Amino acid sequence: MKRLAALLVLCSCAYTYAQTQVATGTRSYVEFLASDKLEGREAGSQGERLAADYLASQLTRIGARPLPGRTDMFMPFDFTAGSRDGGSSIRIGGEDPARARTFSARTEIQALSFSDDAEVSGPVVFAGYGLVVPESQNFGYDSYATLDVKDKIVLVLRYFPEDADQQTRAVLARYSDLRYKAMAARQRGAKALLVVTGPRSPNAGELVPMSFDTAIAGSGIPAASITGSIADALFPADMPLREVQQALDSGNPHVTGVALQNVTASLKTIVTRQRQTARNVLAYLPATTSIDSVSQPWVVVGAHYDHLGHGDKGNSLAAGTDAGGIHHGADDNASGTAAVLSIAETLARQPRRRHVLLAFWSAEEIGLIGSNAFTTAPPVPLGSVAAYLNYDMVGRMQDNRLIVQATGTSPVWGRVLERANVAAGFDLVAQPDPYQPTDVATFNQAGIASLAFFTGSHADYHKPSDLPERINFEDLDRIAAMGAAVVRAISDAEQPPQFTKVDQPVSRGSVAGLRVTTGTIPDYATEVKGLLLGGVTGGGPAEQAGLMKGDVIVEIAGQSIANIYDYTYALELLRVNQPVTVVYLRNGERRDTSLTPAARR
Ligand SMILES: [Zn+2]
Ligand SMILES: [Zn+2]
Known part of the structure; x- marks a missing residue:
């Protein structure tokens, strides 16, 4: 993170909003998109459809057109809107059929959201924490080292050993994701994975919530979480789960699992995945001169327009009485959407050598799905895209500070930004890292030189209180004006920006x-x-x-x-x-x- 030329900071006072040529629309865009009527613009919802219709009508008014070969501005795509248990159950018992018991209540057993649908039976093997750490990490740890789990149902503890030293815990934590545990069990031939939150762990005995998971299909193995009391029933009286976990936690970290004598189970997992359709809104301002001799004749400018709806899918930060309210998303990301519309208004009045593609992504909030749908089935060849600019949360500028991320994706960005900033006069904070939790990551992944503009997080982030009245419209207009200058510079350049691959920071933990x-x-x-x-x-x-x-x-x-x-x-x-x-x-x-x-x- 380096600030660009300190000189530019000094310039900031000399230039004012009045000197820049901007359209004055950002306020009306934000106020409409963040209004109660659109109910938080959740992907696939009525509010999202209204927002998309609105964007298409604004783009038409501005003079943008449907992409070549298309008759409208909508690019629909399907996604998994969530998953819930569709009736999973488990029957446990030993040799004695009279002792067999069946559990099917949602408070007792629940499929993991990435589970396959299946019905399996077999002996149950307890595999400790079900952790497999490759030897490449200073030490190896393999819960399966001395266990044969082929064609068996594997029971594992959630998380990782509680009492290991800090360094060990740090390594183990990275391999404790349940998807990773499921993969490890599957690779060893297990028929199914059962997960229990151990009595010595956080959330002891509780089921794993069915997280909002956008996977289209299962992970190749049936997997479910069971309560602590069902797990207790699987262990013999002289070897209760609590003591087994204690031994795993405090003993040698290389302790492995045990076969549970005479315990068999029949597991049925059913996951209902709710498929929905969302829409990206795509349009373009054609080049005003022939593109015949222009290399990479497209510049893409985008913002996600979806938000969290009522915040009931697990990514809301609302608490108490706020929970369940409309998440207005004025900053996230009506602000970025408004910036892109405003940029389009400015550019529509100017000549340009390249086509400018205006992109409004949906389903960003649930995993960058809209932008990925675009790069997976690109409506214009990705090789013809010179650059991508992203606007996400640009409405809360403070102290004239504008963060520009992904600057490491091209050596030209420093110079382009400096020039565009002469008129704008922002205190720019350049961050080279393109691995950001927004659609810029998708374009970096596709090998396209990218930039992402951002004015910082705040206490209203992902809460109903992210409201239009808290938006700094004057600075939002300035950001749009500067954006138009950046697009213009890329559009008019002889050479498209050269793409540079930025290594992903290795020390970043998995959230x-x-x-x-x-x-x-x-x-x-x-x-x-x-x-x-x-x-x-x-x-x-x-x-x-x-x-x-x-x-x-x-x-x-x-x-x-x-x-x-x-x-x-x-x-x-x-x-x-x-x-x-x-x-x-x-x-x-x-x-x-x-x-x-x-x-x-
Ligand atoms: Zn956002
Ligand atoms: Zn967000």
Whole structure:
């Protein structure tokens, strides 16, 4: 993360909004898209359809056209909107049929969202935590080392050993994702995977929630979670699960599993995946001169227009009475959508050597599905795309600071941005990393030079309170004006930007594997040593510990924190309900507090 030329920062006061030529539309776009009528624009919903219709009508008004060979601006695609259990059950018993019991209530057994639909029977083998860590990681760990699980039903504990030393836990945490455990069991010939949350783990005995999972099909193995009491019934009285887990947790980390004597089970898993259709909205402003001699004659400018609806799919951060309300998504991402429309309005009045494709993605919030549908079945050849610009959350500018991500994807970006910023005068924060949780990642993956514009996260992120009245429209208009200048520069350049591959940071932890939450909202925009808090979740552990926006965490549980990656790594080592010391800076003064992590569901 490097700020571009300090000189440009000095320029910022000399140029004002009045000097830039912008359309004045961002406010009306945001106010419509974030209105109650659109109900949070959840992919596949009526609100999303209304938003798409609105975008098409605005694009038509601006003078954009359907893509070549198309008669309208819609690109429909199917996606999995969620999964629920369709009637899974388990029958357990030993040699004695009189002792067999069947469990089928949703409070007792539930398929994992990536499960195959199947009916299987066989002996049950307990495989500890079901962890397999490749030898390449300093040490090997294989729950299956001495077990034969072929054609058997494997029972494993969720998460990873509780009492291992911190370094070991850090490695194990990365391999404890349930999909990974399912894959390990399947590769060893297991018929099915059962998961129980051990009595010594967070969320002890509870079922694994059927997470919102966008997988189209199963993972190749039936998999279900069962309650602690069903698991208890599988273990003999002289070897209860609690003691077995204790041995696994505190003993040699290489302890493996055990076959459960005379225990057989019949498992039936049924996952109902709800398929829905969403629509990308695509249009273009044709080049105003012949493209015959222009190499890579397309520039794509995009923003996702979908949001969380009522926030009931697991990615809402609303708590208490806010939960279930309309998630208006004014900043995320009516702001970016408005910016792209405004850019189009400006460009429509100017000459250009390349076609400008205007893209509005749906289903971004559930896994970048719309942009992936585009690059998977591209309506224009990807090889003809010179560059991609992304706008996601650009409505909350503070202190004139504009974050530009993915700048590592081309050596030309520094110069292009500097030039475009002469008139705009932003304090630019360049971040080379293109592996961002927004559609820019899709285009980087496709080998296209990309940029993503962002004004930072905030306390209303993914909450109903992300409202139009909190948008900074004056700066949003300036961002759109600068965007038009960047597109114009790419469009008019002789040579398209050269693509540079950026290595993915290896130290980034898998968020999916995190079991604890500290209730902190990082500020990704500002460069400080440590973790700067953009806010804290209401009622969360950080708030209870007295932390607040502006504090900089420099140490947690004895681990020094230099950046967000260190912090993510450190989180993996924390345990639910075990207080740790947090050292932080407030107004430059070093302080400490005790924070008690909570379980993340
Ligand atoms: Zn977004
Ligand atoms: Zn979002």
